[in-house]
Amino acid sequence: MSKVKNRIVTSKYNKYTFFPLNAYHQWSKPSNMFFLLTLVLLAIPQISPFNPYTYLLAFCLVTGTSMIKDGVEDYRKHKQDDIINHKRSNIVEFSDGSFSLREINVEDLEVGNFVVIEDSTDIPADVIILRSKIMSKRGYVCKDFCYIDSSNLDGESNLKKKTAHYDVKCDKTRKNNDDIFKMFPICDCDKFFIQNVHSSQVIDTGDLFTKFDCRLKVKDEIVLCNEKNALLKGMKLKNTKSALAYVVAVGRDTKMGKSNVTTRKGHSLFEGEVSKLVYVIFMLYFLLLFVSSILGSLFLRKSTIEYLYLDKYLSSDALKQTGTNYILFSYLIPLSLFVTLEVSRMFHSAYVSNDSSLRKNGVSSVCNNSNVTEDLGMVEFLLCDKTGTLTKNNMVFKNVHISGQNRLEIQYTCLRKKYNQLFKERLEEDIKTMFIVALLCCNGVDFVNNSYEGVSQDEISILEGFRLNGIRLLEREEKFVILDVYGERVVVDIELTLDFTSSRQRMSMVVKIGDVYYLFTKGSDSKLLGKKHIKMPESQSTILYKLIEENSKYRTLIVGYKEMDNETVRIFKERFANITLENRYQQEEDIFNEYERDLVYLGTTFIEDELENEVESTLVALKNAGIRVWMITGDKKETAMSCAIDCGIIDSVDDTRVLIVEGDQFDNVDDDITRFESVVVYRATPHMKGKIAKKFRELKRNTLAVGDGNNDVPMLQTANIGVGILGKEGNQAGLCGDFAIPGFYCLRRLILVHGRYNFIRFSKVTLNAFYKNIYLITIQFLYGFYTGFSGKPVYNNYFLNYYNVFFTSLVPATIALFDKDIPEDEAFSKPTKYKRVRGYFSKKILALGTLYAIFEGSLVFFLVTGVFFIKDLVSYNGKLGGYSAMDNLFSIVVFSSVLLKQIRLVSFVTVYTHIAIVLSIVLCFVSLFLFQDTDFQGSMWILTSIPSFYFLFMMLFLVNYIIDIVLSKLFIMFLNLM
Structure with missing residues (x-):
């Protein structure tokens, strides 16, 4: 089995796999697969109504744009991966009685390496801490703990303390003149671990960052390590000169690798609605194909008409016609829409990142x-x-309630020193002091660089309130805490601890003060009150419930305790030590639950969290x-x-x-x-x-x-x-x-402004994409009744191939990128207008748009064919316009009416809008004038030399324009009613 690499790979491709894999991904999309099949049929001369190269170019432009977009995004991921994978990491090796320090890339780390981690650097893999170097007045001192920042993994920005499970007494720092050891002085304890830690086995605890179990073999002893001893990949070493750690998991075997916490890249709801619409269009497409195939076959069977060059079997001709119509009707599917939407999304995401109104304190x-x-x-x-x-998550310790009182006290009044002699008598005889000691001990806060660091903002706010009143937590180690209560230093031994969890909603700790053992418990009122955990007189309970209800805006923590005898603590510790790794967390909770009964109520803290x-x-x-x-x-x-x-x-x-x-x-x-x-x-x-x-x-x-x-x-x-x-x-x-x-507060602008604009932009572009294609194909389908559905196109060859890609896609692109139906200030200050946004893209609107496209296409078709069948267009020299004049006329009329429709959709005109309009017109007319089939070279020049052409074109243009205005007004009225 190959070794697991410590390399992070978020990219999909490499330089060898990009083209084949991305091409596969592109062509596996239903729409692109359909277009690819169309391209294959175009390459068959017996079926194709025109040269396949123009369609090939259009297809390559569409898929190529998507491939370029994917390539750019993947290249960025490669660069990001390389930055992480090529970070340098130092490993310590021991051979022939001497140490050596070797610098390698993070991606080359392997399980079993002894890695040296420096202050403020990322943890390169899942490791078990062995020793650390902490700055003190005497210089760097060897310790069995370090501090880490885990915000990149669990979202908690406060520092956490990690301790080494296996403690070794450190005698002295070994002298080493090699420059490479100046950053990490080697101690006797380091030598012990490097020589005696041989292997590890990580127990699978899923992808939760709060659970970690590992067996570490030190000499011939198996040491059980847990999350308190583990530094996970993605964490950062803080307030520690350096740490020596043993690598136990790399790459995808790390917690980060298993969690796969990157944002999902799913499809949007809007895209789902578009997909449904595509399926409807596909059904319409195959209906048209079925009808044309049947009618075409019946047309071929007419015995009254003499045909030229028919095959021996009519089925062969019918099959060819079906293939040809398949190609012609394929333009019903909007080839360029999906690319327009994808590219627009890239710009929309950039708009969010660069919006100055969505920044706060320099953070975008x-x-x-x-x-x-x-x-x-x-x-x-x-x-x-x-x-x-x-809320701000800026906790302020406001009030306290002490057992036996019937009202709240402001924290600084309650905590004011009133006694000169503390701890001279039994602690439980002074409820207030017991309350203070319980809160100082029963928390997960460390005192680092003269500030409190911990997971819970509530706990930090309590300790900060204490510090203002001369009550301080001076030092926390795994086995003890040192307190300063009104100037009197107290050492409290820690016997057992069960940290706060969201399911238990409480924390408990067994401590020893002097010769007496106490169990302190601190947690939510819902978990401690009324559930046999806290015992108090009914009158006191009533007062407490009333105070909590009257001060409901505050967060509350209930504190209780009980004294424990030596034998009870011995049994407690023995049971806790015998817990197995299997289902360890539930076993710990079950044992503590048995002892967290009949606690004496000490008091309650009231903490404010500002909005x-x-x-x-x-x-x-x-x-x-x-x-x-x-x-x-x-x-x-x-x-x-x-x-x-x-x-x-x-x-x-x-x-x-x-x-x-x-x-x-x-x-x-x-x-x-x-x-x-x-x-x-x-x-x-x-x-x-x-x-x-x-x-x-x-x-x-x-x-x-x-x-x-x-x-x-x-x-x-x-x-x-x-x-x-x-x-x-x-x-x-x-x-x-x-x-x-x-x-x-950024959410308001994100939804009401960016959300509104993006949805309306996409709605306009999508509806227009289907409208213009249905309009185009309606004319082609009706023309089939005059040609026996032989597959003869009614449009100019080049116009048909570039209709979706160039001629009618540039203006929609500017709409998708820049359009704003109302000013930003109005969208932000008048939120009721957001309610109407959904009306831009509904089933009724889609149905009306489809009917309008069919109606407009039918109207144009019958007007044009009426003119040509009654009296063809005749040039100045007596030449008839014929088929070439008709297909060019249809091409011009369809393009002009679609472009007019698109211009009317524009609500916010930019310089790019003007460029898109001009470029669309230039490209279309250059194509019509310069690129024609061999048999029709110069036909566009002939058409434009016919005076009646201009009259006919203006008539069709005006009819389309008037109908569009009337129906647009009706659409707005319908939208308002909705």
């Missing part, structure tokens, strides 16, 4: 998935997170635009309701148009969830957020999800459109979303 918005830019114009439901999305700027105005505008807002949060009901009212999501809890439901009860809601104006889902887990988004996708309702943290990623990746906010919880939501914005 980003479009990660250009495939959904037009779906922003048809959003029906908005699913949003609360903390960090609607983001312009949240209320943004949500009100989106609601006025007809978008229904769902707030999905892990907070308790009261906090969620208070935030929803403050944001303008709901007016009151009594509104019958509003649904308020707990996350666990969402599946039990029998009502049609789409009928509610607003919904608040509280106590929702990350899995539930994704489940709700999936429900909307199943209902085929266009849903936009917005969030800022790792817990929002399932929702962002499941919704039709995911928008990640680049905030305090890191960049993971931004990486996983289709869009990344620096603030919630």
Whole structure:
């Protein structure tokens, strides 16, 4: 079995596979496959009505444009991959009694390497930390821990502490005069690991970054390592001079490789609607082909007409005619539409990135998935997170409630020093001090470079509040914490810890203070109150519930404790040590659940999370635009309701148009969830957020999800459109979303302006593409009744081949790129206009457009053929126009009426619009005048020399123009009624 490479590959192709693979991908698309088959039939002389080379050029231009686009995007990915793969990494090797340090590319790392990671550099693979060097007053000191920034993986921007599982006493730093070791001084402990760590086995724990199990063989001993000892690929070493680590997984075997957290590149809802329309057009196409084949065969069977050059068998001629009509009617399918849409999406994504109104503090918005830019114009439901999305995630420690009191206290008043003697008596006799010590110990915060670093903003805000009152966490190690309480230093031994999880919603820790063991538990009120965890008198419970309800806008944390005897702690630790790797996390929770009973209530913290700027105005505008807002949060009901009212999501809890439901009860809601104006889902887990988004996708309702943290990623990746906010919880939501914005307020402009413009642009271009082709083929089909459906084209050969690619595609391209139906300020300030956007692309509009194209094509056909059959056009020298004059006239009339229609679709004229119009006219007439079939050379010059031609052309042009104006007015009236 070949070794797994540590190379990151996000590109699809290389220089050898690009052309064959991309050509396969291009030609495997149903539309391109159809065009390829048409090209093959054109190459058969007995079937083709004209030379295949012009169609070949058109086909190559369309597929070539797509290939160039794919090539450019893939080349960029190659460059991005190379930047990462060619980063340098240092590995330490030991042979013949001496060390050597070798610099290699990250892509060349292998399992079993000892890698040296420097400060502020990315972790190159999944590794187990062995030792580190930390700066101290005595210089660099060898430690068994390091600090990492994991925001690129889990969205949490605060530093985390990782510790080495296997501790070795470090005696001294070994002297080494080699310059390569100046950046990493070698210690005795480093030598021990390099010589004695032999192998590793990573246990599969899925793609969750919070779970990691590994067996490490040190000497002859198997050491069990977990997520606390693992540095994962994508993390970054911080506040640590360097770290020595052992590589246990590389490449696709890493957590990052398994998670595959890149934004999905799915198809948009709009593209799905276009695909349905294409299928309808295909049905129409095959209907026309079937009818023409039947009528053509019947025409051949007429015994009253003498035919020239018929085959012996009529079926052979009928088959040839069918093949010819297959080619002619293939122009019903818009060859250039798909390329126009793809290229336009690239520009639309660039518009988002370069929009100065979508920037905040120098951070620009980003479009990660250009495939959904037009779906922003048809959003029906908005699913949003609360903390960090609607609120600033800037926690402020406001109030506390201490056991035995009947009111709240402001935190600085409560924490003011009132006692001169602390810890002189039994700690449990002083509830307030016990409350302070429990909060100082029971958290995941480290004190790094004179600042607090941790996952939870709530915990950091509490410790910052303590620090302002002379209460500090000085140092945290795996086995102890050092506290400074009103100037008195206290060392607390840590026996066992179970960190906070979203399912448990609490954290517990067994500590030893002096000779006494305590179990501290801190968590949400829904998990600790009323569930046999916290015990308190009923009167105290009533007061606490009332205080929580009256201060529902605050986030609350309940703190409890109980004293434990030596024997209980011994059994507890023994059971915990005997946990197996299989289902380890559930076993840990089950054991702690048994001991987290009958805790003594100490107090409650009340923390305020301020609203983001312009949240209320943004949500009100989106609601006025007809978008229904769902707030999905892990907070308790009261906090969620208070935030929803403050944001303008709901007016009151009594509104019958509003649904308020707990996350666990969402599946039990029998009502049609789409009928509610607003919904608040509280106590929702990350899995539930994704489940709700999936429900909307199943209902085929266009849903936009917005969030800022790792817990929002399932929702962002499941919704039709995911928008990640680049905030305090890191960049993971931004990486996983289709869009990344620096603030919630950007959502208003993203939807009401960019979404509106993109959807209307694509609607106009798509409808026009099908209109002009149906118009074109209607005339060709009707002409078949005069030619026995022999496959004789009614248009100029070159005109027919370049009709879609050049002559009628340039103006639509400018519409797709630059068109604006109303000014930006009006679209932004009048959100009610967004409601009408969907009317531009509906089944009724499509049906009306199809009927209009058939009517216009029929009218033009009968007017032109009426003139030619009653009295042909005659030149000044007596020559009849005949077939060549008719096919050129049809070509000019169709082009002119289509171009006129396209010009009328333009709402925002730019210099590119003028260029496109002029270029379309020049290309068309150059083609008609200079490129003709051999038998009809100069026929266009003859046609333009006939005076009656101008009268006929102007008559047809005016008729088309008047009908177009009348029907456009009726269309606008119909749109207003809708």
